[in-house]
Amino acid sequence: MSLTLIQRDDCHLCDQAWEQLAAAGVADFASLWIDGDAALEARYGARIPVLRREADGAELDWPFSGEAVRRFLAA
Template sequence: MPPSLTLIQRDDCHLCDQAWDVMAAAGVPDFDPLWIDDDLGLQARYGERIPVLRREDSGAELDWPFDVDRLRAFLA
């Protein structure tokens, strides 16, 4: 079973759109989006790093930029 994933992102983020494309190309079946626009704590933590993909099973995070190979290795 693939790990539960969260994509941490902002509204109107072209890098976030690119991350969605990479995730689709890698065959990521599902993930939960987490929008940080209205949360000052999350903005302070992730503001310069987004998009960030987080594994909910381990808490491991993959910062952008990532490609299909790096994403698959992160999920393995």
């Protein structure tokens, strides 16, 4: 399954999201950095980190746990 973690530089919540992805056994995902992109900042600025499932565009907003990530992947 193709996943993207939408994040920004120097974001402690994004670091925590990486930990939760690891806890869920997710080792392969793309990163989308919103820094410097006005459109992405407007869409995701206050929501990051966000995990997006590329197959259907579904998004899981922070905060999420490893268990929430596993449920998101199974949906």
